[in-house]
Structures are given as C-alpha cells and as structure tokens.
Amino acid sequence: MAAAADPAPDPTPAIRAALDRLAGDMPALGVAVSGGGDSVALMRIMAGWACGRRIMVATVDHGLRENSTDEARQVADMARSLGLPHETLTWQPDGMAGNLMANARDARLRLLSDWGRRNDLAAVALGHTADDRAETLMMRLARGSGIDGLAAMAEWRDAFGTRWLRPMLGAGRAELRDWLRAQDFAWIDDPSNDRDEFERVRIRKAIAAMDLDIAALSRAAAHIAEARDALSHYALLASEDAVARNGSLTLLRRPLSDAPVEIRRRLLVATCRWITGADYPPRRATVLHALDAVATGNRVTLDGTIIEPCGDRLRILREPAAALRAAPSTDGIWDNRWKIGGLRPGQHVAAVGFAPLPALNWRLSGLRRDEAAASPAIWQGDRLIAAPLLRPCPPFRSNPLRGPTEFRKLVMAH
Numbered sequence: 001m002a003a004a005a006d007p008a009p010d011p012t013p014a015i016r017a018a019l020d021r022l023a024g025d026m027p028a029l030g031v032a033v034s035g036g037g038d039s040v041a042l043m044r045i046m047a048g049w050a051c052g053r054r055i056m057v058a059t060v061d062h063g064l065r066e067n068s069t070d071e072a073r074q075v076a077d078m079a080r081s082l083g084l085p086h087e088t089l090t091w092q093p094d095g096m097a098g099n100l101m102a103n104a105r106d107a108r109l110r111l112l113s114d115w116g117r118r119n120d121l122a123a124v125a126l127g128h129t130a131d132d133r134a135e136t137l138m139m140r141l142a143r144g145s146g147i148d149g150l151a152a153m154a155e156w157r158d159a160f161g162t163r164w165l166r167p168m169l170g171a172g173r174a175e176l177r178d179w180l181r182a183q184d185f186a187w188i189d190d191p192s193n194d195r196d197e198f199e200r201v202r203i204r205k206a207i208a209a210m211d212l213d214i215a216a217l218s219r220a221a222a223h224i225a226e227a228r229d230a231l232s233h234y235a236l237l238a239s240e241d242a243v244a245r246n247g248s249l250t251l252l253r254r255p256l257s258d259a260p261v262e263i264r265r266r267l268l269v270a271t272c273r274w275i276t277g278a279d280y281p282p283r284r285a286t287v288l289h290a291l292d293a294v295a296t297g298n299r300v301t302l303d304g305t306i307i308e309p310c311g312d313r314l315r316i317l318r319e320p321a322a323a324l325r326a327a328p329s330t331d332g333i334w335d336n337r338w339k340i341g342g343l344r345p346g347q348h349v350a351a352v353g354f355a356p357l358p359a360l361n362w363r364l365s366g367l368r369r370d371e372a373a374a375s376p377a378i379w380q381g382d383r384l385i386a387a388p389l390l391r392p393c394p395p396f397r398s399n400p401l402r403g404p405t406e407f408r409k410l411v412m413a414h
C-alpha cells in the first residue's frame with residue numbers, strides 16, 4: 001500500500017502571529033492583492049484572522065497586460081466570497097519613460113496609499129514572502145548596495161504617507177502555494193514572473209541553480225535590518241539637539257563630526273528628506289561628497305537643500321532655486337513643505353523669490369535672505385499679497401507640514 005503523502009505544512013499560524021504583532025490593535029486594515037498566489041493567500045489568511053477588524057481589499061489595474069481588467073474582477077469575486085469589500089484602482093501611466101517596473105511599483109504604492117487614506121485604514125498589508133526578501137537581498141548584494149539596501153524588506157515600513165505591513169516574510173512561496181492547493185483555492189499566475197529580461201527572475205533562477213537556502217538568506221536580511229535599526233538609534237542620539245524652525249533645521253556640529261561616516265550620512269539624508277518631503281533619499285555618492293565638503297567648512301547644495309556650516313552648528317534649509325521651481329499651489333499645500341490657510345479664489349502660493357524682498361522689509365523677520373526667498377508667499381496673478389513668514393498677515397496662516405516628530409521618524413525610517 002502506498003504511503004499517504006505528507007499534508008502540506010500549515011503556514012497560517014506564523015502569519016497570524018505576525019499579523020497580531022504588526023497590526024494587533026488596528027481597527028481597520030487594507031490588503032493589496034494582485035491575484036498572485038502570495039497576496040491571495042494573505043487575503044484569505046487575513047479574512048480568517050479579522051475577528052471584528054475591518055479588512056478591505058484593493059487591486060491595482062496597471063493595464064500593462066491584456067487581461068489585467070479581468071484579473072482585477074477575479075480578485076473582486078474572491079474578496080466578495082470572503083465577505084471583504086474590494087476596490088479596483090486604475091493606473092494611467094503618463095508616458096513610458098524610465099524604468100517601467102519601478103514606475104508601476106511607485107504608482108501602485110501611491111494609489112494604494114490614497115485608497116488607504118480615503119478608507120481610514122491604519123495600514124496596508126503586502127504579500128511579500130521569504131523568497132521576495134531573499135531575492136531582494138541577492139539583487140542588492142550584486143549591486144553593491146549599502147546597509148539600507150541589504151536590510152531588504154522590513155516587516156513594516158512607512159512610505160508614501162502609509163504604513164505598509166509584510167506579515168508573510170517568514171513564509172516561503174512554495175509553501176504558500178502548497179497550502180492554497182491543499183485548500184483548493186485558486187490564484188492567477190503572472191506570466192512575467194518567468195521572463196528572463198527581469199533582474200528578479202534571473203536572480204530567482206540563480207538562487208535555485210545554486211540551491212541556496214531561501215529561509216537562511218531571508219534571515220540574513222533580517223539580521224542586517226536589526227543592525228540598521230541600531231545605527232538609526234545611534235543617529236537619533238547624535239541628533240538630539242536638532243532644532244526645527246520655519247522649515248529649516250539646525251544640528252550641532254560636534255556630535256556629527258565625531259560620529260562615524262554612516263551615522264553622519266543617515267542624519268544628512270533624514271534632514272534633506274525632512275526639508276524636501278522627498279520619498280527617496282539622495283544618492284549615496286552625492287551625500288558622501290556633501291559630507292566631505294561640510295567637514296572642511298564649505299557650504300553645499302544637496303537635493304534641493306543648502307547645507308551650511310555656521311559656527312558650532314550646521315544649518316540645512318530649502319534651496320531658493322528649488323523653491324522657485326516648485327509648482328504654484330491653489331489648495332495651500334506648497335513645495336511639499338507648507339500648508340497655507342486662508343487662500344481666496346484666484347490666489348495661489350509660490351515662493352517669495354528675490355525681487356520683492358526689499359518691499360517686504362525681510363530683515364525684520366529674522367530670516368536670512370535665501371531663507372526668506374524660499375519661503376511661501378500668497379500671490380494674485382503676479383502681485384505678491386502676503387508672505388506670512390516675513391510678516392504675519394491674517395487671514396493667511398502658515399504651518400510647516402513636518403515638525404520635530406517627523407524628523408525623528410525620518411532618522412529611524414526604513
């Protein structure tokens with residue numbers, strides 16, 4: 001008599017435990033489901049785990065494959081059968097410039113993030129697995145990435161204004177598919193997962209050819225992530241005296257210059273992102289170059305900011321040229337830095353600029369000239385109505401979008 005095949009191991013208890021750890025007290029959560037095996041498994045596991053929590057499902061239709069609309073509909077049907085509300089979010093690529101996959105991923109995260117905000121979701125869960133983490137680690141090793149890159153895929157991350165959760169990093173892709181098969185649950189196979197022109201597919205095949213242990217690679221990435229978190233804590237300590245004012249930041253030079261280069265790099269990146277609101281850090285080589293210049297007492301520009309040694313301090317402010325390039329705003333959110341209240345129809349926010357400064361007597365504001373030039377002003381056509389940072393002018397109100405808490409978050413960001 002043939003021996004009965006071993007039942008597929010059940011990956012769900014570990015994933016439910018990860019969900020408890022990452023999202024235990026969140027009342028409402030989203031799950032992003034492409035229809036592939038991993039995210040379908042996650043949706044099914046979350047439906048069973050919900051226990052009174054509101055779980056919503058979204059699929060992004062990139063329109064990049066012929067049947068993408070039909071696939072989104074299939075996911076909607078699966079969600080409905082689990083009693084979960086589903087929404088399809090449509091991406092309209094504006095041209096095909098740049099790296100299509102990276103553009104599609106960023107667009108996907110932005111659409112999902114807006115969806116999460118509209119629906120009051122505390123976080124959105126993604127279906128990345130131990131295989132994804134292992135592949136990312138290998139890709140980044142091959143590119144010579146720094147520690148943040150090698151920390152490949154954390155269990156949670158804040159980006160695009162949303163908290164993303166990855167509760168399945170402890171589970172393997174094959175294990176999840178075995179589980180789905182054993183339960184008779186369907187999923188959609190994406191043919192591009194087999195196309196050699198994608199770096200990830202080539203790496204996946206290389207890992208298989210070398211018979212590398214996915215779980216061990218994934219654990220290595222987790223260890224690197226722990227080391228990265230320790231560095232972030234050290235950086236936070238070195239920046240304890242940071243002062244945020246009028247959209248600029250001042251750091252003490254001493255703890256900075258005494259710190260190892262990686263700590264200084266992390267601080268400069270956090271500072272830059274705090275000022276500009278950029279989703280991604282400036283390139284490593286550019287940051288290291290800026291650090292060298294600053295160490296020798298020079299003023300440099302970095303990614304739309306000015307970094308300036310000033311006695312025992314380092315000041316980082318918005319570069320006026322970058323502020324002048326920022327799109328004029330009619331809703332009050334300007335240059336990804338300021339929220340201006342009290343705008344009337346026909347008025348917009350744009351940089352103060354240099355020309356009108358004498359009329360505003362900017363010296364009374366205590367701001368420096370370049371700081372004043374990069375600050376927000378209310379314009380009617382080409383007439384400057386008010387510059388709230390230079391002189392308070394009700395009914396206009398100005399609030400920076402980020403304060404000291406956001407700075408600390410950015411130092412710890414991954």
Ligand SMILES: Nc1ncnc2c1ncn2[C@@H]1O[C@H](COP(=O)(O)OP(=O)(O)OP(=O)(O)O)[C@@H](O)[C@H]1O
Binds near residue numbers: 035058060
């Ligand atoms: N089109 C999409 N719509 C919604 N979520 C998506 C979409 N594509 C990817 N995701 C989310 O991002 C995660 C990682 O994306 P990735 O491209 O690695 O997955 P995938 O190959 O599409 O398949 P799978 O769903 O099996 O993870 C997915 O698990 C899913 O949570």
